[in-house]
Amino acid sequence: MASIRLQSLAHRYPSAPDYALHSMQQSWSDGGAYALLGPSGCGKTTLLNIISGLLRPSEGRVLFDDIDVTDRTTEQRNIAQVFQFPVVYDTMTVADNLAFPLRNRGIAKNEIEKRVADVLQMLDLQERANDRARSLTADDKQKISLGRGLVRTDVQAILFDEPLTVIDPHLKWQLRTELKKIHQRFQHTMIYVTHDQTEALTFADEVIVMYEGAVVQVGTPQQLFETPEHTFVGKFIGSPGMNVLPCEIDGIDAVFVGTKFSVNITGDNPAARFELGIRPEHIKLSSSEGMPLTVTALEDVGRHVIVRGEIAGVALCALVKDGVAIPENPCVSFDSTRINLYADGYRVGSGRGDDTI
Amino acid sequence: MSIQKAQNNKAWFMVLPVLILVAISAIIPLMTVVNYSVQDTFGNNEFFWVGTEWFQEILSSERFHNALLRTLLFSGLILAIEIPLGILIALAMPKRGWGASVCLVLMALPLLIPWNVVGTIWQVFGRVDIGLLGHGLASLGIDYNYTQNNLDAWLTLILMDVWHWTSLVVLLCYSGLVSIPEVYYQAARIDGATRWAVFRFIQLPKIKRVLLIAVLLRFMDSFMIYTEPFVVTGGGPGNITTFLSIDLVQMAVGQFDLGPAAAMSLIYFLIILLVCWVFYTVMTSYDNDEPTSGGGPQ
């Protein structure tokens, strides 16, 4: 296991005009679980391949435990990586597939048998151990790919590149918690790339949110949820994402459609475009309190209802828990301690919570 | 149920023209040969039923045995050289960029030359007096003469065939290799696989199907080879390069023994069929445990 440091790391593909990754400094501690989260094309897979050594960065250094590994090959780095689509060795049996990375490293036979048996059990593949890998379903093939990543105990880090994309929802749950358990048990340094916030947030101690080749925020799931540093993070995390509402600043108040919210503003932001961020979870519906909402749609998703509506032409949504009645002509009020204030997209303040509403 | 049946009949009706075409082009000539193989004639269109006499004669003739052994040896050597060499070249070729295009064009060149021209090229190429190869070897002090020395004749023919046809194996293997997704190689690097393991467990399984086609094509072609040895050595020196095809033509056209020649061609045909079937069965035996329900990307 190793800590991983990225020093002024940037990457530009030859012949491409723009950087695929903009210069970044990151330091990830030994034994941590990290997730790289972002939409497709944000550079997260590029970053992962640079860490595993499949790709050499055009600028900057990669350090494992303070040793510069930028010029080392993947094999020398001793990394495990699981890819988005299943990669199995068709002609081998399931057990041989799992033993393959160990045999290549000359590990003793009885040790190999023991570890393969462990992984087979972890992934619930014992009964298929002697089947040829190509006869399996896509789900099971991906389990083998995962297994080949988990079978080595001495790796510096285990990297996952959207490993659950091809997996059915139910199995996804099972495998995700299995990975979490494995991390708690063995304390491998794990880096998990995904566009699915649930996967990222539940898996990682710390999530690195990426957008267009740059890191926009690094934080715990709770930080990302409560204080998104950029409106992109606010919208990307949460389902539905944070409401971002245009507002004006009047002294120490943010004003949204005539309603004032007292806020702490840091720094001086003249002429900036101000916005107010409030999560659907923190909006309360009532029959009389607050701003009247014109409801445009109700989406009952079982455990809660998503209420979509408009206030003075600004779209907004709120969550109402399963079983709670929704008033006929609802009014909405914001939990003012949960408000964030943004100037040109970046967070500059939060609600003070001493409003009357 | 009834709808399905009607559709099936319609489908058969649609392939009828093809069946007729195949009948005219293949089955009718074949039947003529079968007809000849069981009869004898003294000219004047008079035929006598001789049963399996010609077949017995051919099968017990030493001349046939020798020609068959020579042909089998030739095909065996061709396959043993061209298949591994073709795979090696395909592996070494660049997979993208301008280098890939250049290699592909170079590889395709020998395949574009007609058989008899290939024969003529090598016939001249190998001549001791004016040929680049023959003269070159002679000036190095190596005693080389494919018209007199048995070994030299064989070496020349094999070299010629390798030069002419390895490209085919290369192109087939190459098409299989470029279809392997990059992620497989990445996974192999992560798993610490050796170059040999990458070949054995990723590349070979993925090119197995095209390799089967390459083996079948090269076997059939080399087993039936006629034009090139006929042009270069004419079956000599002596009978040392007289393959089945050359022998057959000598018998049918040279000696005009139509009955034995017909019997021989049928035996020839059956041998090719048999060997191809064996190759096919052996090489596809692995595929029996293929998933029944589609499966995912492999």
Add this chain to the structure above:
Amino acid sequence: MLELRNITRHQGEDVLLDDISLSMQRGELNILLGPTLSGKTSLMRIMAGLDKPDSGELLFDGVSVLGMAVQKRNVAMVYQQFINYPSLTVFENIASPLRVARVETSQINRQVAEVAELLQMTQVLDRTPDTLSGGQQQRVALARALVKKADLVLLDEPLANLDYKLREELRAELPALFAAMGAVLVYATTEPTEALVLGGDTVCLHEGRVEQFAPTLDLYRTPASLRSAKIFSDPPLNSAKVECVAGELAFANSQQKLGINIEQIPDGNYTLAVRPHHLGRERDGLDDIEVKGSVSVTELTGSETFVHFSMEDNSWVALLRDVQNFAVANTVVFYVQPQHLFLFDSDDALVEWQSTGKS
């Protein structure tokens, strides 16, 4: 109206579809929900006319269409992969079904403009599909299905290849689009959440059989069988084998009572099930049921907590609304309101029951 009667299809030894009978109305969204290989795609291929069933009937507006060629049926299909004509502009892509039908040029311009407006594609009509994002590419495919004014529109996991956020966006847009189509709509998905957002009616498929066909929310709230409940649950449904003796429930393999007193149902073995978000930390009412287990792993999403815990031999998960941390191996207690408990009999069928409230 599309009607399937006793449709069965085999592939070799495998049964792909087993005696499926359904009827679907125009203007309604019908969701096929089930895991991979449950028969969703096989069923759609038969509806489209790409495959023939081994037996059974397929009727459209009362007329059998089994013998009819695919080209003659007015069917549109949208796939998981974004399938567009790469060399044509977005406009021409959307217009292609109309060109095939030899619609007048002025008419084409008008219809394409309408559909593009609806799908917010007006800005990109001159571009080719490969310059668009995945979400936009799939919108082009949807627009093509829409403009065709097909009688039957089949969507086979159309959002599966999109990013999570894009999926969310399109999901919210789709119901309005579907309402505008007026066709028989069939939508296949593996994700329960997607079915819930889209609404309509849902067919729960399992191994080629229809488990249940009902309005989506009804199916979610009162699944007729344990299988329907399991298929229609994300996070996975919690379940445990229980025994009922003289109106009292206990775990089948121990003497632990569950504190549920019930009337009406005979003694025997049952399966008890509860959805993860119905497990709460606080007791809400007197007759709430207590569930006790040992924590195996906790997952935090920033706003919610998934607590995985084991109870007897069962692994359960609770979904809590806020962030709470639980140490592994600690004992946790959750409460369930009795109306949120499902009980299934030994044939896995839902049992109507009532708590006597004496706990």
